[in-house]
Amino acid sequence: MYRSTEPELEDELSSLMEALVRTDLEAEAEEYTPAATGPLFDVACNGCAAGQCVACQSGACTACPVAGGGCRRIVFDAVVEAIKLARSTADKVDAATATSADSRNKEQKETARLYRFFFCHDPSWFISWAGGPSGATVSTRLRAVANELDGGRRLLFECRAQGGCNAFTIPGVHSTVFLCPPFWATQGLAGLPEVNRRAGTIIHEMLHNLYDLDDSRRFNNPAQPTPRRFDAHCYEVFLLRANGYGGDPTDVAACGQAPCEVF
Numbered sequence: 001m002y003r004s005t006e007p008e009l010e011d012e013l014s015s016l017m018e019a020l021v022r023t024d025l026e027a028e029a030e031e032y033t034p035a036a037t038g039p040l041f042d043v044a045c046n047g048c049a050a051g052q053c054v055a056c057q058s059g060a061c062t063a064c065p066v067a068g069g070g071c072r073r074i075v076f077d078a079v080v081e082a083i084k085l086a087r088s089t090a091d092k093v094d095a096a097t098a099t100s101a102d103s104r105n106k107e108q109k110e111t112a113r114l115y116r117f118f119f120c121h122d123p124s125w126f127i128s129w130a131g132g133p134s135g136a137t138v139s140t141r142l143r144a145v146a147n148e149l150d151g152g153r154r155l156l157f158e159c160r161a162q163g164g165c166n167a168f169t170i171p172g173v174h175s176t177v178f179l180c181p182p183f184w185a186t187q188g189l190a191g192l193p194e195v196n197r198r199a200g201t202i203i204h205e206m207l208h209n210l211y212d213l214d215d216s217r218r219f220n221n222p223a224q225p226t227p228r229r230f231d232a233h234c235y236e237v238f239l240l241r242a243n244g245y246g247g248d249p250t251d252v253a254a255c256g257q258a259p260c261e262v263f
């Protein structure tokens with residue numbers, strides 16, 4: 001089984017090197033020590049091509065609906081893009097947070113505008129219980145997501161048959177992301193290439209994994225004073241828009257259902 005995965009791993013290594021050249025990840029990685037190892041993950045599914053999937057421990061896996069069986073490559077490309085997007089967004093938020101509103105350049109103004117639109121306040125807004133500006137919390141979470149995706153932990157992506165979702169997590173089931181059929185599909189959303197859409201979905205699910213951000217917290221804990229900072233949909237659509245991509249209208253609507261500040 002391990003022998004049969006070797007060509008696939010070589011393929012991943014060479015595409016990682018291509019991705020590093022393409023996306024500046026190498027230069028960014030130098031800012032972090034120890035050096036990132038690159039994505040570490042398994043895909044659990046049934047019925048895919050040899051070497052694509054590990055055994056399904058849960059017994060509830062389905063086939064990843066990818067023509068040609070290239071499941072790992074699609075996940076790998078999405079994870080590499082997610083690392084890039086999460087770090088790029090953290091940099092943008094930090095730059096806008098550190099610059100007073102009247103001194104911001106064009107890009108910082110746009111980042112702050114989108115931040116206010118989705119999170120309801122300026123990234124520089126001081127949140128007493130967070131011990132700093134709102135933007136610092138958001139950028140710290142996004143950098144942690146990037147670092148965990150970049151080899152900080154080994155992740156399991158498990159294919160499931162559920163409809164009505166791109167992906168989901170289960171509270172208490174750590175380091176695991178469940179991928180639904182629409183994750184693999186060509187959705188053709190405006191201004192949003194499939195690899196970037198999948199990257200946004202993976203970041204969304206990693207926020208659930210790392211921080212227990214809960215899309216339903218607004219129902220479980222309506223007293224939460226800044227609900228959108230706890231809603232993974234808001235992070236997902238904000239980071240795609242801040243990087244010049246379209247947002248998934250489903251995420252825009254879901255984020256908008258969460259109230260703004262509740263005092």
Ligand SMILES: [Zn+2]
Binds near residue numbers: 204208215232233
């Ligand atoms: Zn969610």
